[in-house]
Amino acid sequence: MPSSKAKDSDALAVDVDVVVTAAPAPSEKAPDWEVHLDAHESPKQMSNARKWSQVLIICVGSACVTCFSSLAGFAEAGIQREFGVSHTVAILSISLFVAGTGSGPLLLGPLSEFFGRQAVYRFSYSLFVALNFGVAFAPNIATHLVFRSLSGLAGxxxxxxxxxxxxxxxxxxxxALPMAVYTTSPFMGPILGPLISGFVNQNLHWRWTYYVGLMWAGVELLMLLLFLPETYEPVLLKWKAARLRKETGxxxxxxxxxRMDKSIFAAIRASCTIPFRILYHERISLLLNIWASLVLGVIYLTLQAFPIIFGRQHHFNVQMTGLSFIGIGIGMCTALATQPFWINLQRRKVIQYNGNPPPETRLYIGMVGAVLFPLGLFWMAFTTYPRVHWSNPMVASSVFGMGTIYIYTTVFTFLVTAYRPYAASALAGNSFLRSIFAAVFPLFAGPMYERLGTVGATALLAGLATLMSPFPFVFYRIGPRLRAHSRFGPR
Known part of the structure; x- marks a missing residue:
């Protein structure tokens, strides 16, 4: 998973130095009296129990947001009946939400640089909950879709x-370990959505899909308000300086x-332009992002494919079809359980390269993912026949679920380390591109499976994944040569 330094490049994009030292005595102050954090004031000095409780709240919140994207999967039939729309229009409930989550970071990502983490959490999640009331109680399809798009943007x-x-x-x-846990949580959301939605839509009105989701989001908002403090050190320093000015006069x-001269409008402008410049100029970034986008597109395509594979072929009812997504979730959890091995491997590489391993060392885990992902899809493709027991495609889904986490781990960490000065922008470009794939894939999944059948359609996806599987192997060999001419890599 990403190292702390790599993630700090992404998350702490403000060009300031945060020094965690004891503040000097008044007689020792420099003429400008710059404020520093005392050692005990640093968030890193919290107890492990408190740190992990905050990580848990953050992970549950991330999973909740992405879960809302796939909750709509089994609500489509109810939406079609109540609003009198086609299946394609009903699928837009998924696509527009995902498009919102992909484009939102370009506009909203820089906000934490100016207002801190806590303010962004409270404002965005409050808005997310409020907008989903509009989704749940929408009187017509237009209102429903507009609120779905806006709630994705807020989340x-x-x-x-x-x-x-x-x-x-x-x-x-x-x-490394808490970052691995967090990185997995947004990908668990799309798997939890069908599990919840299947049971709800089997037994209740489709609107209860969103009522249940709102209950979860409301509890999460309460946890954010009560138990998640500010942890962004530049903002903590700002608060301390304001307190000292008030106390001392x-x-x-x-x-x-x-004292920084960077405006919020300049930050948003850079956030909206630099990601696309990286995609245009950096071939490694573009190809790895397309690879990651295909993977997420397949995950969202399963929202339409699994009801065909397990519903029609194996005669599962709605709630049992929702349970069929457990296989992907098991694979993802298995991938997370292997993280200590990969963390130790990276530590050995750090020692081998005297503390400065090249970004290409991050591609090892992607090499395994590049094999597992298409392998799982091919396995699923040729076990979707009704005469083959349903456990076979479900086990196959756990294999490509495991490959999913490995691929995303390698893409995220490589982008952060290879484009360290612009890590936030590199990841924003990744988020935007993969959200486009995730929004579009469900729209053509139904016609593709109807035309090609479960074997042909799934094998086609496996073939596309196979074409991209050489990426980590090739870039491991030629990556240093390509990065030597990079416009955005470290100088």
Missing amino acids: SAFLSVAGGSVADLFDDQHV DSAYFAPIE
Whole structure:
């Protein structure tokens, strides 16, 4: 998973130095009286129990946002009946939400640089909950779809800063495991959605899909309000400087963030342009992002494919079809359980390269994912026949679920380390591109499976994944040569 330094490049994009030292005595102050954090004031000095409780809240919140994207999967039939729309229009409930989560970080991501993590969490999640009331109680399809798009946009602000909070809490030696746990949580959401939605739509009205989701989101919002403190050190310094000015009456106290000349509008402008410049100029970034986008597109395509494979072929009812997504979730959890091995491997590479391993060392885990992902899809493709027991395609789904986490781990960490000065922008470009794939794939999944059949359609996806599987192997060999000419890599 990403190292703390890599994630800090992404999350702590403000160009300020945060020095965690004891503040000097008044007689020792420099003329400008810059404020520093005392050691005990640093978020990294919290107890492990408190740190992990915050990581848990953040992970549950991330999973909740992405779960809302796939909750709509089994609500489509009810939406079609009540609003009198086609199946394609009903699928837009998924696509527009995902499009919102992909484009939102470009606009909302820089907000935490100015207002801190806590303010972004509280504002975005409150707005997310409020907008989903509009989704749940929409009187017509237009209102439903508009609120779905806006709620995805609001939820994306939470996702764009959550990784930074994990990096705020742990130092270099201990950040890898909590970051691995966090990175997995957004991908568990699309798997939990069908599980919940299947049971709800089997037994209740489709609107209860969103009522149940709102209950979860409401509890999460309460947890954010009560138990998640500010952890962004530039903002903590700003608060401390303001407190000292008030207590002492001395206006000379200041925090670096108060003296920076960067405006929020400039930050948003850079956030909206640099990601696309990286995609255009950096071939490695573009190809790895297309690979990751295909993977997420397949995950969202399963929302339409699994009802065909398990519903029609194996005669599962709605709630049992929802349970069929457990296989992917098991694979993802298995991938997470193997993270200590990969963390130890990276530590050995750090020693081997005297503390500065090249970004290509991050591609090892992607090499395994490049094999597992198409293997799982091919396995699923040729076991979807009704005469083959349903457990076979479900086990196959766990294999490509495991490959999914490995691929995303390698893409995220490579982008962060290879484009360290622009890590936030590199990941924003990744988020935008993969959200486009995730939004579009469900729209053509039904016609593709109807035309090609479960074997042909799934094998086609496996073939596309196979074409991209050489990427980590090739870039491991030629990556240093390509990066030598990079416009955005470290100088």
